[in-house]
Amino acid sequence: MGRPPCCDKEGVKKGPWTPEEDIILVSYIQEHGPGNWRAVPTNTGLSRCSKSCRLRWTNYLRPGIKRGNFTEQEEKMIIHLQDLLGNRWAAIASYLPQRTDNDIKNYWNTHLKKKLKKLQTPSSSGVCNFGEAGTGYSTSSPVRGQWERRLQTDIHMAKRALSEALSPENNNNNNNNKLSSCFFSSSTSSISSSNPSSKCESSSITKPTPSTLCYASSAENIARLLKGWMKNPATNNNNKKSCSRTQKTENSSNDNSVEMSEAFESLFGLESLDYSSNATTTTTNSEFSHQSLSPEDNNVFQEDERKPEIIGAAACGGDDDEIMPFSLLEKWLLEEVGSQDQKVVISGDAKLIF
DNA sequence: AAAAACGGCAACCGCGCAGAG
DNA sequence: ACTCTGCGCGGTTGCCGTTTT
Secondary structure (H helix, E strand, C coil): CCCCCCCCCCCEEECCCCHHHHHHHHHHHHHHHHCCCCCHHHHHHHEHHHHHHHHHHHHHHCCCCCCCCHHHHHHHHHHHHHHCCCCCCHHHCCCCCCCCCHHHHHHHHHHHHHHHHCCCCCCCCCCCCCCCCCCCCCCCCCCCCCHHHHHHHHHHHHHHHHHHHHHHHHHCCCCCHHHHHHHHHHHHHHCCCCCCCHHHHHCCCCCCCCHHHHHHHHHHHHHHHHHHHHHHEEEEECCCHHHHHHHHHHCCCCCCHHHHHCCCCHCCCCCCCCCCCCCCCCHHHHHHHHHCCCCCHHHHHHHHHHCCCCCCCCHHHHCHHHHHHHHHHHHHHHHHHHCCCCCCCCCCCCCCEE
16 A cells, blocks of 8 residues: 655645744744644644644744854764764754754855865865765774664764763752753654643743743744845745745835734743844844843753753853863764764864864 | 855745644 | 554655756
8 A cells, every 4th residue: 555645736835935834834843843743733723734734833933943154163064973973954954053954064065065176176185084974874984884883873873872871960950060051952852852831830940931932043034034024025025935045035114024023023922132243244133133042041942852952052041151071972982083084073062063 | 247156045846744634 | 373554764756956067
């Protein structure tokens, strides 16, 4: 018996998401939590495939997503992890705070591959080789195949899970162990993912209104997005562009936009948000995202993340000046890198310097 | 100024995995 | 043990903006 389609092909809307759809989706997830995607189109009335809903959420609306320019540290980490793990973007994303696998994949395909190709000239012997997407492992370990990469990742995961289990800090949930909860949230999040609605509850230890906080960042995304959208009503009317593209558009100010933004701030409880400098570039957006979140909020978001936010003080506490001690994971990474004659330094917000 | 080429990114597609029954 | 179902992942496509000719 053939596999049934995930959704009816007829009557299912495709293409860019509109702000209205985003609001509906975020509102629904705010109420019910992520998961049970099959039920989302039915319950929300969205003419979208369940997969489309999930993708929209995970790649764009999900809390704590950082968009825009990749830092040099992120770039180098992606390069190293791609070398280590191959095109396992989800695994790579789990090491990068606030980045989605899709984002990393796109960045690799559009930027890093070309960059590395240039560096791979015969004279650039110091640079390790990076395999083409989908062609297997790099030549730095030519004998390693797909299965071995997978095994290696599994070992990584097991190590992490073990460390988490053994970590005494893991039993507490206070500001002092914020770091460890950041670094070792992977297994926890994956384990708890079977019960999406419980995620916020688990986070409620630190915050009194978990559901609001869990999705506040999404609301920020939406409000931000709407801000741009309302500032460019012509674009919206044509409905040619995706929300993200609309988000990038910066036009002259519009009273309606302010009203709409205020309305959605009110809707999502974002009274204190400052829109004065957002929506111009994606970098600004990411900065905005950072600044608008308290350390506690970030911590809460991490609990809710599908992908763990393992590395990055900005994600963990937002204090760029704070020097973090090495975690086991970092040490392992160092070992890995050390074996490949690369240098890694992890400190402060510039957590990884290769 | 217009057309073509290029680049970036969001979204889609299809496969595989894992849990439930 | 097997089937069904939902979800996650990686590869690919298509649209739109930007740059070049």
